[in-house]
Every structure is written in C-alpha cells, then in structure tokens.
Amino acid sequence: MDFRYLGNSGLKVSEISYGNWLTHGSQVENEQAKACVKAALEAGITTFDTADVYANTAAETVLGEALEGQRRESLEILTKVYWPTGPGGPNDVGLSRKHIHESINGSLKRLKTDYVDVYQAHRFDTETPLEETMEAFADVVRQGKALYIGTSEWTADQLREGHRLARELRVPLVSNQPQYNMLWRVIEAEVVPASEELGIGQVVFSPIAQGVLTGKYKPGQQPPEGSRATDAKGGADMISRWLKDDVLERVQELQPIADEAGLSLSQLAIAWVLQNRNVSSAIIGASRPEQVTENVKAAGVKLEDALLKRIDESLGNAIETDPAKTAQNAPQTRPGS
Template sequence: MEFRRLGRSGLSVSEISYGNWITHGSQVEEEQAHACVRAALDSGITTFDTADVYANTRAESVLGRALAGQRRESLEILTKVFWPTGPGGPNDRGLGRKHIIESANASLKRLQTDYVDVYQAHRFDESVPLEETFLAFADLVRAGKVLYIGVSEWKADQIRRGAELARELHVPFISNQPQYSMLWRVIEAEVVPASEREGISQIVFSPIAQGVLTGKYLPGRPVPEGSRATDESGKNFIARLLRDELLEKVQQLKPIADDLGLSMAQLAVAWVLQNQNVASAIIGATRPEQVTGNAKAAGVRLDADVLDRIDKALDGAVKTDPTLGG
C-alpha cells in the first residue's frame, strides 16, 4: 500500500480507502462485512469511510464492531453528516448546529471511538448559513472529537467559501469526497483547480462506477444476481449506466487491462489515482477477495499512451460537464 497526504495537511491516508456505502448493514451479513474489513487491513488499507445515513446508521455500527481491537492510532476513520437518520423531525437533517453536534456524538458511539479523523459535510446545505455550519465543525475540532473537516460533492464555489471560513476559524479543512471515474469526470474542470488552490484533496467514491467498469455488466444481458444493480439501495444509482452503448464501450477496456496484467477493476481504480489531486480512491466490496484484488491498484502508474487508449475506448460515454456535480 502507498500513502498520500490530504491536501496541505499533515494527515496521510492510504491510496485505497475502504467504504461501506450500500454493503454494511444492508447488502452483506455482518460476518461477511467483518471479513471484508479484515481483508482491507491485511492489504495495508488504513483509511475507512462511512456515513451516518448508510443503512440508516447500521453501517457505522458494523464498521465500529469490525474495527474493535485495532490500534486506533493506526487508522483513519471518516464519516459524514447531512442526510436524515432519525424519525424525520425538523432537525433530523442538514448542516445546522443542532444536527451536526448531535450527529457527531451519535456517530462516535456507533463507531466506538473518541474521535473521527475527518468529519465530512455530506452535501452543501443552502438552507443554513455557512458560518453556523463551520462554527459547529470548529467546536467539534476544539473539543477533540474531530481532527479535520471535509465535505462531499461540494462545487468549486462552495469549496472556496468554506475554505475562507475555515481559515478565519482556524479549522483544518482538507478534503472533498466527489464521485469520480473514467466515465464521470465532472470535477476536473472546476472542483480540482479550486481544491488545489485551497490545499484540499479529493477522496473519490465510485471509481469503478458501481461495478460497471469491472466489465461484469454485459450489453444485452440481464444483470448478475447479487450485484449492486439488484440491491434496493444501489440500483437507482447504477441504472443510468446500464445502457448497451455504454457497456459496449466499457468492454473495449478489457484488452487494455490485459496488456497491463490488471483486472478491469484495478485499471479503473488506478486511473483515478493518476490525478495528483486525488489522495485516495474508495472501494466497496461484498467479498474479501474483491478488496484484496482492488487494493493492488495502489502504486500502479499508467503511461500517457495507456490513458490515451482509455479515452479513445470511452469516447462519447464520458461526462465532463461541471454543472452535473454536487
């Protein structure tokens, strides 16, 4: 495993992070989830990403139990706040002070830890003053419950505004977590340049496009049983990618991966890590061998001609419009 610094901070994260959206507390049983976490640890992964909303808090609880007994100082644990997790009351969502503070305390209990390394605003909240949000984050940092602040799927202007407030409050704002893959490159035009200027790195999710870039979804064929396309929490997200014309282009990546001695999934994960503003790529899994295989993408360097071959194979299927992000 190789490691990169998050932005201009002193925090290093593993190039491959383990994330448990959709899987823990939902798609896989607890014993299998623990096996996947053990595989991540055995592969040298030290960075674990979750959120309170995943499986309506159950994912955090599963991860907390799976990491119990590990040396806390050797891990980087990230979680998020924004979406509702309670009965749907008026303060059960968003980035107001009450919801942030209460959600942080609840996440710490579920994760069985005294602090999280990075606490992330899961989306931007237009309904709450940004000053209120960052002051709540600053208080959590000063209380020692949060070490660093991050966000997820924020647009370039939102990142710049947050970074300005973070400087005023002396809060270490160091990361953004966007969707990013060979097929979804909307952060490249605006988010990445703004982040670079502000000393912020990307921790990207869906580097294999919810499994589409593994090549297992074939044009004209039914989706495989047990795949994310059949899971209630994931199928709506992946449905837009299951078009025959796109799947045919994805199959053109196989000879490129074969030439490099990589699986298609490893090629996809390695591709996002070629972007120097990407500190880590989040992988999920339902089986330990998926973790072990995908973790091998760490440290892989792709030559310019390989990147060009990928672009040609996917020509017409790639989304780059920055207005699609966030």
C-alpha cells in the same frame, strides 16, 4: 499499500481506502462485512470511510465493531453528516449546529471511538447559513471530536467560501469527497483546480462506477444475479444510469487495454483515478473479502500517457465532463423539507 497526504495537511491516508456505502448493515450480512474489513486491514488499508446515513446509522455500528481492538492511532476513520437519520424529524437532517453536534456524538458512540480523523459535510446545506455550519464544525474540532473537516460533492465556489471561513476559524478543511471515475469526470474542470489552489485533496467514491467498470455488465444481457444492479435496497437505482448498451459496449473495449497493463478491469479503473495528483485516496467497497484483495493491487500502479489516451478513445462520448453536474446532482433543498 502506498500512502498520500490528505490535501496540504500532514495527515497521510492509504491511497486506497475502504468504504461501506450500500453494503454494511444493508446488502451484506454483518459477519461478511467484518470479513471484508479484516481483508482491508490485512491488505494494508488504514483509511475507512462511512456516514451516519448509511443503512440509517447501522453501517457505522458494523464498522465500529469490525475495527474494535485495532490500534486507533494506526487508523484514519472518516464519517459524514447531512442526510436524514433516525426517524427523519425536522432537525434530523442538514448542517445546522443542532444536527452537527447531535450527529457527531451519535457517530462516535457507534464507531466506538473518541474522535474521527475527518468529519465531512455530506452535501452542501442550502437552508443553513454557511457561517453556522462552519462554526459548528470548528466547535467539533476544538472539542477534540474530529481532527480535520471535509466536504462531499461541493462545487468549486462552495469549497472556496467554506475554506475561507475555515481559515478565519482556524480549523483545517482538507478534503472533498466526490464521485470520480473514468466515466464521470465532472470534477476535473472546476473542483480539482479550486482544490489544488486551496490545498484540498479528493477522497473519491465509485472509482469503478458501482461495478460497471469491472465489465461484468454485458450489453444486451440481464445483470448478473446478486449484483448491485439487481439489489432492491438501493443499489439498482444508483447504478441504472450506467446500464445503457452504448456505455457497456465501450466499457468492454477496455478489456484489451487492461490485459496489456496486466490488470483486471477493476484494478485499471482504480489505478486510473489515482493518476490524478489531486486524488488523495480512492474508496473501494466490497461484498466479499476477495474483492478487497483484488482491488488493492491497483495501489502504486503507474499508467503510461499512451495507455490513458487509449482509455479516452475507447470510452469516447460515454464520458461525462460537464462541471455543472456537481451542482445539478446536489439537493436544492433539504431532503424531507
């Protein structure tokens, strides 16, 4: 495993991290989930990402149990706050001082740890003053419950304003967690340049486009039984935008490129996001341990410029680059409000 600094901080993270969105406490039985975490640890992954909203807090509980007994100092644990949790009451959502403080306490209890390495704003809260949010995050850091703070899917302007307040409060805002993959490149035009300017690193999710870039979804065919596209608990909704024949046909054109590089399609996709120097870590998920073992082989892979150009040519107009999509895909009001 190779390691990278998280933004301009002194914290190193494994360049491939393990996340349990849509799996632990939901799609995958607990024992299988723990086996996936064990495989991640054996592969050299030290960075684990979760969120309180995943499976309505159950994912944090499973991860906490799976990591129990590991040397805490050898791990980097990231979690997030924003989306509704619990019974979904009026204050069970957002980035208010109340919700942030109650959420970090719940997350620490479920994760069986005294602190998280990075506490992330899971989205931007349009209904709470940013000053209130950042002051609450600063309190969490000063109380020793988090070492660093981060964001997820914030726009360039939101990152700049959040970073300005973090500097005034003297707390380290060091990361952003966006979706990023060969097909979804909307952060490249604005978010990445702003992050490089501010010293913020990307911890990216969906590097294989929720399985589409593995090539297992074939144009004109039904999704494989048991795949995320057939999961009624949420996976099918999340992946549906990629399941168009024109996109799937272009993905199939990547197979000879992967073969030439000596990689599987999933390894090629993960290696691709790691070519971006602003990416500190790529999050992989898994429903089986062998998926972890395969995907970590993308660590340390260098893709030549000519190969990257062929990827672009193969995917063509299936690539989304519009920077406005970051804001468009974010909630304009708090969920449930």
